[in-house]
Amino acid sequence: MVAITDDIFAPQLAILQDLFSDNVSAEQAAEYLASISLEDESDLEGGITSLWTLIFKCAYQYPEHHDKLVNVLVQLSKLPDAKTSNGEPILLYDMQVWKDLPMFGWQFRDEWNASVPAGPPDARQKAISRIINRDKFTARLMATKEPVFAYSWFALITLRDALETPVDQSSAGNLEALIPAAAAWISILGADIYQWNEGFDGALGKGGPLWKGQHGFCKERWQFWKERFGELATIEVETGDEVRTTARDTGRMMEEIEKSRSTRQISVTLIHRIDYLYKNKFTGDGCVWES
Structure with a gap:
């Protein structure tokens, strides 16, 4: 290299x-x-x-x-x-x-062909760092909303590899890289990902072994990912406390994104209702209420 x-x-x-x-x-x-x-x-x-x-x-x-x-x-x-x-x-x-x-x-x-070698430790840690920084960088590019950075598929690949494969089918090294990498997408672009309803043809958007639903992004898959972050926060594998804490915090962040979105939607609905009342219930310069 x-x-x-x-x-x-x-x-x-x-x-x-x-x-x-x-x-x-x-x-x-x-x-x-x-x-x-x-x-x-x-x-x-x-x-x-x-x-x-x-x-x-x-x-x-x-x-x-x-x-x-x-x-x-x-x-x-x-x-x-x-x-x-x-x-x-x-x-x-x-x-x-x-x-x-x-x-x-x-x-x-x-x-995205990168993987984490079994050893030696310095090469392993370098590979983990590269994968995490790769995803942070890509998410930040997508956060610009510039059309040239249409990289949602890469988010899907990381989230799938991190969250849709049984723990016993993933090495501890891969989980040490993939859980923080998946968390980076939620941290940087989570509010957008929650709203994505994007499908992919053929095998591009298919799930890992644990996901049998829609290919691509959808609310159901988001919910599954949120649950998996919670589960991974308690797993007994050699990922270290920091990785488990990242998984737990990301699951909580997803909850907050959902609540924030719901609150925003309620606010928008209320504003529309007020606009409707103003246009249909008030007349004249003195704002007289119609019975």
């Missing part, structure tokens, strides 16, 4: 380090990164792929800068359409550079 300090990343990494240090704005960083990535017209795909690889490496190594990485990606997607030196639009696999952030979604698919 190529290190983040490898010379291949040096020009782009320098820009990102300036971004992290607040020496450049996200808009400026996006312009600089775009220019560097398209310098070699004979290998435009390679330049852009290198940028995506570096951004993921930074997301893993510098989670405290996720917001800045998200912002620079948003700014990249808003840059004018890139063109070659002879004025031709740059398309990669029918995706426009930069609006469509071509191949960025493909990078996500590669990242």
